[in-house]
Amino acid sequence: MTDAHLAGLRADGVGYLFAGEDDLDRAMRALREELGIEHFLFEGGGASMAPCCVPGWLMKSA
Structure with missing residues (x-):
């Protein structure tokens, strides 16, 4: 992400x-x-989803 994009978000x-x-x-x-x-x-x-499987967190898929 560019600094300009982040500035826009802020x-x-x-x-x-x-x-x-x-x-x-x-x-x-x-x-x-x-x-x-x-x-x-x-x-x-x-x-990109594999790192989201953090122990102790419930992962649900739609």
């Missing part, structure tokens, strides 16, 4: 969080504990 009041595969569990816990977010939507193919 201007629109959209928050975002970047996390690598090794930081995904910590990022998801921060979203839940600090912001009260209880539901997550992950989109992508099999390779």
Whole structure:
């Protein structure tokens, strides 16, 4: 993502969080504990979904 795109998101009041595969569990816990977010939507193919299978988190597919 470009800095301009991120600036546009901030201007629109959209928050975002970047996390690598090794930081995904910590990022998801921060979203839940600090912001009260209880539901997550992950989109992508099999390779991008595999890191979302963090132990202790329930993964549902539509």
